[in-house]
Amino acid sequence: MEALYLLVPLSVLLVFGAIWLFFNASDTGQFDDLVGPALRVLQDDDRSGEF
Secondary structure, X not given: OHHHHHHHHHHHHHHXXXXXXXXXXXXXXXXXXXXXXXXXXHOOOOHXXXX
């Protein structure tokens, strides 16, 4: 029973931390372009390393 006095506040802090991280990432624009980075990996330019 005493473990609940520690685990409940820790879980509440964890949830608030996750919510803060999500809104902070959303405000900085990390979710603006979800397709572009995936396509840039496929369009890798191999000609720059040739001799």
